Amino acid sequence: MTTYTNPVLNADWSDPDVVRVGDDFYLTASSFGRVPGLPLLHSRNLVDWTLVGHALERLEPEEEFARPRHDRGVWAPSVRHHDDRFWIFWGDPDHGVFQVNAPGIRGPWTRPHLVKAGRGLIDPCPLWDEETGEAYLVHAWARSRSGVKNRLTGHRMHPEGTALLDEGKVIVDADRIPGWFTLEGPKLHRHDGWFWILAPAGGVGTGWQGAFRSRDFFGPYEERIVLEQKDTEVNGPHQGAWVRTPSDEDWFLHFQQRGAYGRVVHLQPMRWDGPDGWPVIGDAGAPVLVHPRPALPAQPPAAPATDDDFPGGRYGRQWQWTANPRAGWATEHSGDGLRLACVRTPDAHDLRRVPHVLTQRLPGAPSIVEVDLALRTEEPGARAGLAVLGDAYCWIGLQRGTDGRVHLVHRFAEPVAEAERDAGQSRPAPEGRVRLRIETAPGARCRFSHDLGGGFEPSGPVFAATPWRWVGALLALFALAPAGHAHDVGEHAGAAAFTRFRIRPR
Template structure:
């Protein structure tokens, strides 16, 4: 099950079409199927794979990257590192994903089918600050190219795009690269990034945003030769709408010849939600026009494609056999034993002993999914079987600041309900509500998430639902929206600390 999607059921849709943190989307059509991937940063598995038949109703069908590499670099959470801004392409009967890891370089993987199996990551270009790569195989000449942007935090360079010739097999670049767009030379432009490279009407086209994720605009660049010179134009901006930014995304053409553009909007704790914009090519001068004459649309007719049943990425989970659904990701590369398979339903997490067990932001074994971008209620049931003193488990809203409610084993062997939070200044946890005895080590947990990602926590110890603590305003992490998390942990020390069980995870509209 999932929350209601963007399809209004009357031939129209409402933006965003993906109302959660599907950052830096890129989209591709193969036959009658539409495929999308997005940034996953330091979470694993990475590179989500989404599928649609109408560009409005999307389902999550898997992930392309089982683990981040190098493995040792992602054994602990690295929320602002890892997989940045992937590009998705289809060439030579294979799917290809290129992405930039700002600390290591440009990687690619490929597969014979969208659902895999995908190859292990191959490093195409090593270096720091190499981000947002996009390949192009020129069907007219047989040559291949790659364009990428720069992260100033690692390289000292930004606001420019570098182009390379690429070996047609996608394994290496054939030159040192050349700056093909220097936005320092364009009045008023800054933070040019996220390029997507295309061939259209005899020209090379780069669709790329500038101006920053919260305040920027979408640009188009075109040239007869890949290495330029490029003309430019702003083709999508906020104008008088409520869609700030409109930031990077991808162009796709339907089999029927319609053009559409998917991009993200930065929405604070909700992360980077995805909008679908109509797109056309102007007669005469041949520039693209995106949205309503360059402004984002809120509601629009759906693409002229066969009707599809309403769909959205799943959120609910019964954890059959102890297995979690595709929507869940760990906050770092997983290790054996964090979750245990069994014959019934319900998630069984090990109370992993950790040096940083008193700060969820440092734990790699937190199982997370995206915070929905609309008001909702999140519920689950928890049983703590952890026997070690200090063993604890709960339901969290995670970001730079976080808050959780759950159970903790005390030194005298009793189990208590606890409600804790930590501010975004990196300080330690404090009580968000009073601790209470939890007979039988069981509790029902609930978070009501209202406008502005304001969260109210509740508990049920068997005598009815009761509120706990003050309202907590969810916050993003750097580049990442807030996450819903399930966890079990214990203080560092010898011996097995036991397990915690979660059942009936539900996310519902109010």
């Protein structure tokens, strides 16, 4: 019997939720302030996943996400299939509960609809109860916005998912459960005559997975811990999705917080435990690292795409902007390669504040990242490069100097710093071209190097990648130029061309 090894998604696919439709499984995850949002992954065996698109083209309100909001936006979505449509609900901690829906996983998806306005409303999950015909929604609270946490609130919902029909009732108050704290991320189900809420508690790095059940949606609920770290290396195993296969096997997908790598996704066996009827996840409630595969049809090995030749100047689904994009940031053309405009910005010395940065997830395994870069601008100070972007960041690339020449530069910024510093010695790049490389090692330690035509040479010290508040570190491509005056902001000052982006195991 063949086995699989966790994590099955070894990168930052935070707060996963999964639904099965026929023989297909679909997963979505938090995307926070990156655009497009709500990634959509597909699998037929729960182990091998491919990225097939996104459900959210732009973040709303548009003006708020015109600049980077790295830890805001789309938090902990839930995906369901009802009435021949896919539905995704999520909480924006500053605005409320939204939903989008579509007839197929590839769309077309509706524009975001605000189901309930309010600050601190997070982690919503709907349920259409086939037994009664009623519709419900449960959500958690963000204390930073509402002053409330550790509680789950339940509502009756309009069957069309457009509005909530009451003011809501606290159906689980974890302040009343000894030893429980930071209860959040509820997933609502109906099973064996019970309403079930599978919800994590205890914090992302140290917590556990809880299960709650009641004969009535509004409670009272009894609780049990059904997955925790125990003596394994999988810290904080929780917040995920229960899914049942066509052959009635039960499985649970959850995340593990891994610092700069973000929240990687594990697959756990699950069963309903005899006369007590409670779920048992993993190996008697402890996460497994290696396990026999689900009894599902064979599928070729697969993983979300990372490499990109940028055919026609178009970038693949794996890339996301750090804010709502504007026309002209990337240019389509007849050949291959990504052409990014050197957009004038007042934040040229702080990539964390730049909206026109194209990102993808940092691989969770040691890797070698490479890309070719050509700088095509005469603007002094214009620059482009390859970065590891987080609360601290580091990049290597090319810059047009005040002397008119193009230079190879390597810079970094510390978490509390508002400007960059040199990480390596600048040197001429006579042809304005370079091949850039980042080698990652355990602990998200990154070694930068460059090839100006004579082979790769290391540059600067090792950089330890750092996460954002809720988000893992990102790989990033960028091009920009300093803004001389306020009216210059957003104008273009030449371009940069990126070709042959590759990630391979180290």
